[in-house]
Amino acid sequence: VELRYRRCNTVVLSVWVGYREPIIDAWLSESLQQLNTVKKIGVPIRSGFSYKIVIYGLTGDCPAIKLATKHVNHQGYWCCWFCYTKGIHEDKKRQYYFENKLSLRSSFEYFYYSKEVQRTNTNIFGHLSVSPFTTVFDVPLPRSLIIDYMHVSLLRHTKTVIQYLYKNYLKPRERNELDERFRTQSFPHFFNRKMRPVKEFSYCKATGLRNMLLYGLLPLIRPFVPVPVAAHLSLYVTSMRLLHGPRKLGSDTELVANQLISIYYKDHPLFYKKIQNYVLHLHCHLADQYYLHGSLSNLGVFGQESFLGYFSRGRSGxxxxxxxxxxxxxxxxxxxxxxxxxxxx
Known part of the structure; x- marks a missing residue:
């Protein structure tokens, strides 16, 4: 992971600089053609060998995947890339409540509906057209899509839950005390980033939220919230800890984590109002992601986001x-x- 995240090992194929979304086909057509050419001829090295390239999948935040796959955005009714769950419009928002059994999209259905949309120019189960990446992927959609837990779990859901608890369950005095606990909590030197107070969340990075979710949140907030709320929160923390690392429970790791997430998702409206959004629904698919692609610690885009920050600092004028x-x-x-x-x- 460390080698993959190094800036010198990040290949830049194309860059879009603008104030609006690009036309994805016009923007990436040349880059995708070059990728196909490299896949055919391979990458020769000095020793005489030639490496074959396999395009495994696509990851990114929800707007990026929506653009790349030509799917409706996260505010649509059929926005899930993996299943046919339909959102419900409530209070000017799309809410995605728990369902006992999910109807998953197969690779054949994904391709068929994309082609049908291209022919009829209509929205079919969230498909808007055929993704240009289908020409280079070696793994068919939607199996090649990888949920970025950095954006989905850390920057969105974890942050939303903490702010909701902070605002609705804690008194002003308790908020100050909790902020002080977060600020003064000690970590080993290799954690690289300490936790920030909740009132400074606008400056909080994903690595700080990761430390907060996996290590600091539950023990520090426990004295300030009711026992049922803390117990419900522990379901989420425990499931994310299971999915974040190696198989602590062997082949049952993702099964146990999925059971915990299902209970957490099902009871979520009892403790949190009107935040049953799309990113919460995506947690239902994290167990499948763990089975297909490995632990979440290997799937985040921390290195790519750091590279984008470094890349954008070259701006002047x-x-x-x-x-x-x-x-x-x-x-x-x-x-x-x-x-x-x-x-x-």
């Missing part, structure tokens, strides 16, 4: 931002490669 950013990135890339060659020689 107010005009031609795209060209300036790319030029500065090329300069940094060239200087890094030259230093590597000098050190090797």
């Amino acid at each position: 107010t005009r031609n931002l795209g060209q300036i950013i790319l030029n500065n990135y090329h300069v940094d890339f060239t200087l890094y490669n030259q230093s590597q060659q000098i050190s090797n020689n």
Whole structure:
């Protein structure tokens, strides 16, 4: 994971700099053609061998996957990429309540409905057209889609739940005490980032929320909330801890985690009002993701988000931002490669 997240190992195929969403086919058509060419001829190395490339899947936040797959956004009625759960419109929001049995989308149905939408120009179960990535993926949709737990679980659901508890269950004095506990909580040096108070959540990073969810939230907030609320929250924390690491329970790890998430999701309206949104629904599919792709600690886009931040810092001035950013990135890339060659020689 550390090697994959290094900036020098991140390949930039194309960059979109603008104030609105791109036309995905026009933007990525050339890059996808180049990917197909590289897949056919392979990547030769100095020793004479040639490596074959396998395009395994796609990950990102919900707006990015929606754009790449040509699916309705997370505010639509059929926005789930994996099942046919339909949202309910309540108070100007789409709510996705718990269902005992999910009707999953098969690869054949996904491809068929995408083709049918392209022919009829209508919305069928959330499909808007055929994804351009189908030409390069070696794993069919929707199996090749990987939920980014950094955005779904940490930056969205965990943050929403903590703020809801902070606002609706804690008194002002208790809020100050909880904030002080978060701020002064000690961690080993290799955690790299401490927890922030809830009142400073606008500055909180995903790594801080991860430490809060997996380690600090439950023991620190327990004295301030009722026992049923803490017990319900423990279901979510325990399930995420199971899915975040190796198989602590062997082959039953994802099964137990899925049972905990199902109970948490089913009872969620009892403790939280009007936040049964799409990201909560996506947690129903995390057990399948764990079985197919591995633990959540290997699936986040922490490295890619860090790279985007570094990439965007190349901006200067107010005009031609795209060209300036790319030029500065090329300069940094060239200087890094030259230093590597000098050190090797």
